[in-house]
Amino acid sequence: MSAAAFRRVAVLGLGLIGGSLLRAVRGNGMEVVGYDTDTATAAAASASGFPVAPSDAAAIHGADLVVLAMPLPDLPDALRSMAPHVAPGTVVTDVGTLKQPVLDAVRATVPQAAFVGGHPLAGTEESGWGAADPTLFRDAPWALTIEEDTDLAAWLRLAELACDLGARVVPASSAEQDAAVARVIGLPHVLAEALALVGLAGGPLGLSLAAGSYMSGSRVARTRPELVTTWCDGNPALVQALDDAIAHLTGARAALADGQSVLALAQAGHAARINWERRRFQPVELTPAVDGLRALGQDGGWVTAVLRDDDGVRLLGMRPA
Amino acid sequence: MSAAAFRRVAVLGLGLIGGSLLRAVRGNGMEVVGYDTDTATAAAASASGFPVAPSDAAAIHGADLVVLAMPLPDLPDALRSMAPHVAPGTVVTDVGTLKQPVLDAVRATVPQAAFVGGHPLAGTEESGWGAADPTLFRDAPWALTIEEDTDLAAWLRLAELACDLGARVVPASSAEQDAAVARVIGLPHVLAEALALVGLAGGPLGLSLAAGSYMSGSRVARTRPELVTTWCDGNPALVQALDDAIAHLTGARAALADGQSVLALAQAGHAARINWERRRFQPVELTPAVDGLRALGQDGGWVTAVLRDDDGVRLLGMRPA
Numbered sequence: 001m002s003a004a005a006f007r008r009v010a011v012l013g014l015g016l017i018g019g020s021l022l023r024a025v026r027g028n029g030m031e032v033v034g035y036d037t038d039t040a041t042a043a044a045a046s047a048s049g050f051p052v053a054p055s056d057a058a059a060i061h062g063a064d065l066v067v068l069a070m071p072l073p074d075l076p077d078a079l080r081s082m083a084p085h086v087a088p089g090t091v092v093t094d095v096g097t098l099k100q101p102v103l104d105a106v107r108a109t110v111p112q113a114a115f116v117g118g119h120p121l122a123g124t125e126e127s128g129w130g131a132a133d134p135t136l137f138r139d140a141p142w143a144l145t146i147e148e149d150t151d152l153a154a155w156l157r158l159a160e161l162a163c164d165l166g167a168r169v170v171p172a173s174s175a176e177q178d179a180a181v182a183r184v185i186g187l188p189h190v191l192a193e194a195l196a197l198v199g200l201a202g203g204p205l206g207l208s209l210a211a212g213s214y215m216s217g218s219r220v221a222r223t224r225p226e227l228v229t230t231w232c233d234g235n236p237a238l239v240q241a242l243d244d245a246i247a248h249l250t251g252a253r254a255a256l257a258d259g260q261s262v263l264a265l266a267q268a269g270h271a272a273r274i275n276w277e278r279r280r281f282q283p284v285e286l287t288p289a290v291d292g293l294r295a296l297g298q299d300g301g302w303v304t305a306v307l308r309d310d311d312g313v314r315l316l317g318m319r320p321a
Numbered sequence: 322m323s324a325a326a327f328r329r330v331a332v333l334g335l336g337l338i339g340g341s342l343l344r345a346v347r348g349n350g351m352e353v354v355g356y357d358t359d360t361a362t363a364a365a366a367s368a369s370g371f372p373v374a375p376s377d378a379a380a381i382h383g384a385d386l387v388v389l390a391m392p393l394p395d396l397p398d399a400l401r402s403m404a405p406h407v408a409p410g411t412v413v414t415d416v417g418t419l420k421q422p423v424l425d426a427v428r429a430t431v432p433q434a435a436f437v438g439g440h441p442l443a444g445t446e447e448s449g450w451g452a453a454d455p456t457l458f459r460d461a462p463w464a465l466t467i468e469e470d471t472d473l474a475a476w477l478r479l480a481e482l483a484c485d486l487g488a489r490v491v492p493a494s495s496a497e498q499d500a501a502v503a504r505v506i507g508l509p510h511v512l513a514e515a516l517a518l519v520g521l522a523g524g525p526l527g528l529s530l531a532a533g534s535y536m537s538g539s540r541v542a543r544t545r546p547e548l549v550t551t552w553c554d555g556n557p558a559l560v561q562a563l564d565d566a567i568a569h570l571t572g573a574r575a576a577l578a579d580g581q582s583v584l585a586l587a588q589a590g591h592a593a594r595i596n597w598e599r600r601r602f603q604p605v606e607l608t609p610a611v612d613g614l615r616a617l618g619q620d621g622g623w624v625t626a627v628l629r630d631d632d633g634v635r636l637l638g639m640r641p642a
Contacts, residue, residue, distance in 0.1 A: 193589070261554045
């Protein structure tokens with residue numbers, strides 16, 4: 001029943017992620033409708049042959065899934081505008097990097113929704129409707145949040161949709177997701193900004209000697225600063241991640257100032273990176289339950305398929321070997 | 322007279338850089354001889370048709386340029402072994418990342434040499450004679466150190482050789498070079514090690530959500546730890562670079578803990594990175610003089626050609642516009 005996970009999917013916000021979702025979901029046989037507050041974006045999507053509603057209310061009307069894909073700063077206004085039009089039990093998800101702030105906002109503004117936070121890790125260096133690509137989610141991790149009070153049936157329908165788009169569905173609570181993201185998305189961005197600045201502060205000689213390590217280390221400082229703030233600000237776990245990083249740097253600094261070596265740090269960092277690359281996974285099958293799903297995510301596993309038959313729902317996935 | 326910059330070039334150490342130099346220098350018409358303490362490496366170079374000497378003394382005999390291309394930890398022993406065989410005035414250079422430690426060692430052990438430190442920024446992820454590539458130096462920055470007591474004629478001959486291999490010769494004192502390298506090579510490696518570790522410390526969930534930013538930010542943690550130490554240890558400027566980085570991270574940490582934004586850091590880092598990519602350069606011509614050459618390097622410029630005619634020596638180069 002994969003093509004019938006939802007009857008009608010409304011995607012609010014038609015940038016890279018929202019636009020890619022609109023294309024991919026229709027490609028999987030579901031009815032879709034898009035909406036964007038930017039009239040040029042809406043016109044472009046319409047010109048590409050997609051139904052585009054004239055208002056959020058019109059887009060939401062009759063939809064059993066609403067995807068919040070507008071820029072994060074626009075989310076509060078969007079929620080207030082749509083709230084009166086969301087029928088009780090409508091499944092609502094989003095595509096932002098941090099999950100707790102969105103969960104809090106939806107609970108406060110659209111409490112009648114069956115909300116499941118989503119975070120597809122499927123960005124590229126491009127953006128906008130013109131870059132939308134229905135294959136964007138293939139093999140991409142896609143966190144779907146699961147709290148104690150999450151509607152498990154809604155979670156499973158969304159997981160089924162994401163799996164059918166080729167994604168790896170990673171179950172986690174919002175707090176767990178945001179803590180993980182602090183270390184592997186927020187921190188690398190802050191480090192890249194710092195590296196770009198410290199390199200510059202050394203003057204033009206260093207900039208002409210900057211090669212591969214400076215280039216890859218500062219690569220994500222190319223990201224628009226406004227986007228970086230949406231991945232960092234308001235995430236308390238990033239404070240701890242920064243403390244951990246500062247501790248490593250302070251240790252290296254002390255060793256060097258004392259005429260000692262950075263060897264211990266380099267060995268540990270090398271092992272961490274190489275072991276990350278060399279992780280191996282094995283298939284796993286589980287029944288749908290909040291605790292089991294969260295444990296799978298905490299263990300580094302993910303769901304690849306949601307199967308329904310007469311005996312009920314089974315989930316197939318992978319977990320570290 | 323480019324092909325005659327040196328009559329006979331001895332390359333001691335035939336790994337990626339030394340092997341690439343042996344190939345490139347012979348390709349430019351100079352007589353070359355290689356040497357490596359590792360008999361398998363020496364045999365491989367010999368089997369490839371290159372003259373390989375049975376000892377450092379035999380390699381050095383008659384050479385007017387000696388290139389120290391052995392691993393840095395082997396350098397002190399190598400210098401002691403070769404010292405009795407180096408004729409006064411022989412030009413000696415090296416290919417290591419940090420220049421002050423090599424300068425100090427050569428001054429102490431082989432004071433009769435006309436030493437000019439060298440640092441071609443031409444690594445790849447490969448290593449060894451088998452990866453040697455005569456085109457490795459094309460468009461690569463190649464720092465050549467110039468101190469108050471450097472033999473300017475020796476510096477110019479080496480610069481001519483490096484330019485003829487397609488490199489961008491960056492003039493700098495050893496201290497200036499090492500200070501610059503601290504910020505654009507040492508620091509990005511320490512940051513990558515720290516990122517790899519802080520990501521790992523978050524547990525398997527984060528490792529499964531780690532995507533582009535973690536991958537590029539920790540890329541150079543793949544480097545062998547022993548190599549990283551040769552680029553970091555003993556460089557006092559890296560202490561200051563780490564202090565600067567820690568200050569940025571501490572500022573971001575304080576902002577986040579206070580419910581504020583990392584926007585200011587992200588904007589500054591973004592501008593630094595983008596402006597680095599967008600640097601523009603213009604041609605420059607100069608006469609050979611220590612002060613002028615060092616100023617060129619400090620300004621972010623480099624030498625692309627050493628021209629000799631009846632009026633003497635002229636240098637062509639590029640500098641930021």
